[in-house]
Amino acid sequence: VVLEKARILQDMEKTAEALALLEDATVRFPHSRRARVELGEALRQAERYEEAVAAYSAAIDMSPGGSRRQDWYLYFLRGVGYERLGRWNEAEADLRKALSLNPAEPNVLNYLGYSYLEQGRNIEEARQLIAKAVELRPGDGFIIDSLGWAYFMAGQYDEAVKHLELAVAAEPGDATINEHLGDAYWRVGRTIEARFRWRAAMDSEPAEDQSRRLVAKLELGLDAA
Secondary structure, X not given: XXXXXXXXXXXXXXXXXXXXXXXXXXXXXXXXXXXXXXXHHHHHHOOOHHHHHHHHHHHHHOOOOOOOHHHHHHHHHHHHHHHHOOOHHHHHHHHHHHHHHOOOOHHHHHHHHHHHHHXXXXXXXXXXXXXXXXXXXXXXXXXXXXXXXXXXXXXXXXXXXXXXXXXXXXXXXXXXXXHHHHHHHHHOOOHHHHHHHHHHHHOOOOOHHXXXXXXXXXXXXXXXX
16 A cells, blocks of 8 residues: 555655655565565656665565566666666676576667667677567567667668668657667768758757757768767
């Protein structure tokens, strides 16, 4: 009942009240693994990643007899927290642990693969991880975008365009996907379509840093920007 009430408070955007309730639950029910997981989730959504990681760690430590297959999501979520904190070595270890427990989980495959792309390393492995995620969830525009971006990072721009067009068709209002397709169009010489996609990204409520980047691309082109 307490945990359900906390979820209702979160849905009502009463984050502080929900967190207070969940923190109290971990004290009142010291052996409740679920209370720690719910607290971790609430903290992660509030972008309090250090505390979220601690809550997930407490839940993992309570696993009877070591990690089980169903624990993959705890390592995944803690890995996400570590990644947001810039603690990549710990993030990578947790994401790989999650993958070892559940090798066919698209979210983990995509997150690990895209993280490698953002760092500009392990590009071929990243493509393979994301390609497997697409096979498992073929209609997910965000995962298809990741695969298109993997081809872009590998310099395979025609393949990138093919996949990124599919991603935009699935998620036409996403700023990042539109920007990615614009970049790929630019690389294959379709500069008018590239600018159209960058403008579409600008109309899709991009973050401040992304907005600055898009303005530069529209004014100067991809290479100069």
